[in-house]
Amino acid sequence: MLVIVTENVPPRLRGRLAVWLVEVRAGVYVGNPSKRLRELIWEQVRDGVEAGNAVMAWTTNTESGYDFETIGANRRIPVDFDGLRLVSFLPSDSKADAP
Amino acid sequence: MLPPLKPIAMKERVSMIFVERGQIDVLDGAFVVVDDGGVRTHIPVGSVACIMLEPGTRVSHRAVALAARVGTLLVWVGEAGVRLYASGQPGGARSDRLLYQAKLALDDTARLKVVRKMYELRFGEAPPQRRSVEQLRGIEGARVRETYKNLARRYGVKWQGRKYDPTDWDASDLPNLCLSAATASLYGITEAAVLAAGYAPAVGFIHTGKPLSFVYDIADIFKFDTVVPVAFRIAAQEPPEPERKVRLACRDMFRETKLLGRIIPMIEDILAAGELEPPRQPAESIGPAFSDGENLGDAGHRY
Numbered sequence: 001m002l003v004i005v006t007e008n009v010p011p012r013l014r015g016r017l018a019v020w021l022v023e024v025r026a027g028v029y030v031g032n033p034s035k036r037l038r039e040l041i042w043e044q045v046r047d048g049v050e051a052g053n054a055v056m057a058w059t060t061n062t063e064s065g066y067d068f069e070t071i072g073a074n075r076r077i078p079v080d081f082d083g084l085r086l087v088s089f090l091p092s093d094s095k096a097d098a099p
Numbered sequence: 100m101l102p103p104l105k106p107i108a109m110k111e112r113v114s115m116i117f118v119e120r121g122q123i124d125v126l127d128g129a130f131v132v133v134d135d136g137g138v139r140t141h142i143p144v145g146s147v148a149c150i151m152l153e154p155g156t157r158v159s160h161r162a163v164a165l166a167a168r169v170g171t172l173l174v175w176v177g178e179a180g181v182r183l184y185a186s187g188q189p190g191g192a193r194s195d196r197l198l199y200q201a202k203l204a205l206d207d208t209a210r211l212k213v214v215r216k217m218y219e220l221r222f223g224e225a226p227p228q229r230r231s232v233e234q235l236r237g238i239e240g241a242r243v244r245e246t247y248k249n250l251a252r253r254y255g256v257k258w259q260g261r262k263y264d265p266t267d268w269d270a271s272d273l274p275n276l277c278l279s280a281a282t283a284s285l286y287g288i289t290e291a292a293v294l295a296a297g298y299a300p301a302v303g304f305i306h307t308g309k310p311l312s313f314v315y316d317i318a319d320i321f322k323f324d325t326v327v328p329v330a331f332r333i334a335a336q337e338p339p340e341p342e343r344k345v346r347l348a349c350r351d352m353f354r355e356t357k358l359l360g361r362i363i364p365m366i367e368d369i370l371a372a373g374e375l376e377p378p379r380q381p382a383e384s385i386g387p388a389f390s391d392g393e394n395l396g397d398a399g400h401r402y
């Protein structure tokens with residue numbers, strides 16, 4: 001299972017993602033691709049994200065059962081709690097202030 | 100309106116989260132750590148077996164109440180996870196389980212059977228016949244020292260015996276420090292499981308006289324197959340942050356061995372070896388005046 005959430009990305013990237021995944025809500029893509037295809041998709045996100053930002057989460061065999069990766073500036077940033085990955089939400093005056 | 104919160108099964112949870120600093124509070128109903136800079140980090144409190152609160156954390160009343168409601172154990176720990184105090188929904192929320200455990204512990208024949216079962220599970224063979232609990236403990240002590248020595252040799256770690264001073268953490272050598280960090284993690288999740296299953300951590304069979312006697316009894320069964328080799332392996336690498344490394348490795352090991360899903364069935368299995376019937380309700384007792392509603396399951400949940 002794979003979920004990608006995009007914010008403020010160009011329409012061409014959104015169209016590209018819809019080639020492999022289903023857009024269940026605006027900017028939210030769901031699918032169940034292989035590891036190879038997942039990496040290919042993420043490469044395209046990296047190339048096409050421009051000023052926007054995106055996050056990709058997928059099932060793995062970590063203790064929580066999933067992992068995620070982010071790209072672009074966002075007030076939510078991943079943090080590591082001794083091997084468990086959580087998300088910190090920065091206050092609004094911080095530098096990484098983006099939509 | 101949202102329905103009331105219920106605890107989920109132990110086996111569906113991640114093992115532990117260590118929180119180092121910050122104010123722990125409830126925001127919009129979620130368990131949140133807020134640091135000095137105002138950065139908020141949500142902790143999925145209901146999906147964790149235990150939350151280890153390290154020095155530098157402050158917890159609000161509401162946060163503790165939320166942890167209790169979702170059946171998550173909060174453990175206040177000193178350096179490298181040495182347990183200071185724990186809370187959550189208190190153990191013994193099920194009188195039938197507590198009375199059963201006490202009945203087994205008070206009956207000499209049943210207690211010996213339980214102890215023999217513990218050794219059998221631990222060493223993979225039945226202990227010699229006609230030995231008292233005292234004699235079995237002696238046999239166990241010798242085997243433990245031997246296990247430490249063997250593991251130290253296998254991983255190439257200099258070993259001078261299990262020595263540690265709970266009041267002076269840094270006085271320990273590296274292998275002992277790694278072992279303490281590893282066993283602290285194991286005790287945390289074991290205590291969470293013991294409480295979740297409805298038993299009392301203090302009513303032990305091999306260990307007695309400590310608030311966590313039963314936790315030590317249960318943890319010892321898999322300690323030497325799981326966290327002890329992990330501790331020696333990390334000690335051999337001499338990493339810059341040994342405690343963190345140990346926790347990471349323990350987390351992987353808990354996942355690989357599916358430990359959280361195994362502890363509660365194992366507890367039931369061990370106690371069943373006592374061959375006593377769970378105590379029956381006296382006829383004159385009064386049942387609950389009102390029902391607390393349906394729960395998600397039976398053992399593996401807190402009530």
